[in-house]
Amino acid sequence: MNKTPQIELNLAQIEQNFAHCQAWEERYRQLLLLAKQLQAMPEQYKQPQSLVQGCESEVWLHQDAQQLYLDSNARIIKGLIVIVLACYQAQPQHPQRLFEQTLDSLGLAHHLSESRNNGIRAIWQEIEQLG
Amino acid sequence: MTSLKHTPYRQYFPSLTTNNQLAYLDSAASTQVPEAVLSAMDKYYRQGHGNVHRASHSFARLATNAFESARKSIAQFIGAESQNIIWTSGSTQACNILARGLAQQLNQGDEIWISELEHHSNLVPWQQLAQQQKAKLRAIPILENGDLNLAYFRENLSDKCKIVAVSQVSNAIGSIQPVPEISRLAHQVGAKVVVDGAQAVAHLSVDVQRLGCDYYYFSGHKLYGPTGIGVLYGTESALELLEPSNFGGEMISKVAIEQSQWNSLPYRLEAGTPNIVGAIGLAAAIEFLSQFPSQQRLQHERDLLAYALRKLQQHPAVELVGQPMMRTGLIAFNLRGIHPQDAATLFDQYNVAVRCGHHCAMPLGNKLSPQGSIRLSLGLYNDQQDIDQALEAIDKIMELFDE
Numbered sequence A: 001m002n003k004t005p006q007i008e009l010n011l012a013q014i015e016q017n018f019a020h021c022q023a024w025e026e027r028y029r030q031l032l033l034l035a036k037q038l039q040a041m042p043e044q045y046k047q048p049q050s051l052v053q054g055c056e057s058e059v060w061l062h063q064d065a066q067q068l069y070l071d072s073n074a075r076i077i078k079g080l081i082v083i084v085l086a087c088y089q090a091q092p093q094h095p096q097r098l099f100e101q102t103l104d105s106l107g108l109a110h111h112l113s114e115s116r117n118n119g120i121r122a123i124w125q126e127i128e129q130l131g
Numbered sequence B: 001m002t003s004l005k006h007t008p009y010r011q012y013f014p015s016l017t018t019n020n021q022l023a024y025l026d027s028a029a030s031t032q033v034p035e036a037v038l039s040a041m042d043k044y045y046r047q048g049h050g051n052v053h054r055a056s057h058s059f060a061r062l063a064t065n066a067f068e069s070a071r072k073s074i075a076q077f078i079g080a081e082s083q084n085i086i087w088t089s090g091s092t093q094a095c096n097i098l099a100r101g102l103a104q105q106l107n108q109g110d111e112i113w114i115s116e117l118e119h120h121s122n123l124v125p126w127q128q129l130a131q132q133q134k135a136k137l138r139a140i141p142i143l144e145n146g147d148l149n150l151a152y153f154r155e156n157l158s159d160k161c162k163i164v165a166v167s168q169v170s171n172a173i174g175s176i177q178p179v180p181e182i183s184r185l186a187h188q189v190g191a192k193v194v195v196d197g198a199q200a201v202a203h204l205s206v207d208v209q210r211l212g213c214d215y216y217y218f219s220g221h222k223l224y225g226p227t228g229i230g231v232l233y234g235t236e237s238a239l240e241l242l243e244p245s246n247f248g249g250e251m252i253s254k255v256a257i258e259q260s261q262w263n264s265l266p267y268r269l270e271a272g273t274p275n276i277v278g279a280i281g282l283a284a285a286i287e288f289l290s291q292f293p294s295q296q297r298l299q300h301e302r303d304l305l306a307y308a309l310r311k312l313q314q315h316p317a318v319e320l321v322g323q324p325m326m327r328t329g330l331i332a333f334n335l336r337g338i339h340p341q342d343a344a345t346l347f348d349q350y351n352v353a354v355r356c357g358h359h360c361a362m363p364l365g366n367k368l369s370p371q372g373s374i375r376l377s378l379g380l381y382n383d384q385q386d387i388d389q390a391l392e393a394i395d396k397i398m399e400l401f402d403e
Helices: A012-016 A024-035 A074-092 A095-106 A116-131 B014-018 B035-047 B060-076 B091-101 B122-135 B152-156 B179-188 B238-239 B276-290 B294-314 B342-349 B362-370 B382-403
Strands: A059-063 A068-072 B085-088 B110-116 B136-140 B161-167 B192-196 B215-219 B230-234 B253-256 B260-262 B319-320 B330-335 B354-356 B373-377
Touching: A012 A024, A012 A074, A012 A095, A012 B230, A024 B342, A024 B382, A059 A116, A068 A074, A074 A095, A074 A116, A074 B342, B014 B373, B035 B060, B035 B152, B035 B276, B060 B085, B060 B276, B085 B091, B091 B122, B091 B192, B091 B215, B091 B230, B122 B136, B122 B215, B136 B152, B152 B179, B152 B260, B161 B179, B179 B192, B276 B294, B294 B319, B294 B330, B294 B382, B330 B342, B330 B382, B342 B354, B342 B373, B342 B382
Parallel strands: B110 B136, B110 B161, B161 B192, B192 B215
Antiparallel strands: A059 A068, B085 B230, B215 B230, B253 B260, B319 B330, B330 B373, B354 B373
């Protein structure tokens, strides 16, 4: 990602956080903690036209000269957004493929419902369209 | 008096005895199906399936008898006569038959009244009809607690109103609407009254005569029956008013290339081969319910709902959405500081099936809780353990989120 990231930690650090998780509750705990790492998107960018269509909760996406902003009012999605951004940073060429592999290795893929997956797919589509 | 701890009804539902870890609290979306319904549907196909009202052979004769006797059971169940029962594929189709069939009753400037509580299926068809006939769609507003503002309706209702369409029970907050009073007011100005009974039939003893409505409809899959079957009731004169909107076999009496004549009721409104096995399944569901004294059956649910409501009210993290004077079947709430979508994901992890979102009633949601809500809804198979499991899940969710 050539713009300033909205997160401070990278993919390796995220993977480390999940390394010792056993029960699914610990994975969710980590995911909810990740959500706190996401720097808030300025309120003025949270306009109806920046809502990502196809998500069950509100997800906003906005890009200005310095930064790509993503935010949500649902905490689990926010945690996933942190992973989305970390993957984008690590591998701008094929970030979505990396994201899916990462969910698998963090032990999260199995817990996400199909409709949530569609929501995440919608976020990726919008990111791709930004070019 | 049945115990809250154990319900004698649960044993009849294979999906819940097989999966006994799951607290199924989403019956407002769809109820589970008892063994009796499954075996009636299985038996029908195994013993021989035929089309109804057509052939003279034994399979067709048996199918016709079973299908028409199902119509009779459904009629009895809601206090109607069988010639007043139209089979539909569900509530949504019933409302669409009404909205299209009543189009000729409306002129420019006429009014259709609904309420702010309506499910999209009792809103969008009327919205379309209003646009098409240049009529005006008006809504009975809700009060802060979620009850209908009947005073507003009384003051603003005029003889411009031709149709009033309300739900008997709200699918989003569970409030019971004062249908007899709404019918009385609407009839004073000469309007027809449509009642969406989708959330009511399983939880109240419904008597269409007492409600005083012209039309009443519901779906089989919220009444322990299969999906794809529903019922539209109408009084004789109200059904006579409806122009058919589905054309084809069965609904005609005489067909020439240039012109056709319509069949008599109820067949005039039932074009094509109906959902025969669905009707048989729904009749089996009603027969299943009828084996229990209805007072006892409904009391069990009322007691359980009161228990759940008390526990949720006492919980420091729970914010109730809507506090109607009278409710049945369900409770809507939010967990403080948690998006309902997050809550939904975690409830699922704790094996608690609840619904989250707008419950297909967005205008209401926008007024009471814009981000949506969590809906806990009951069926007669639920017991105290299911509620306790949901409460434990709430505690654990709060713990995860408070870190």
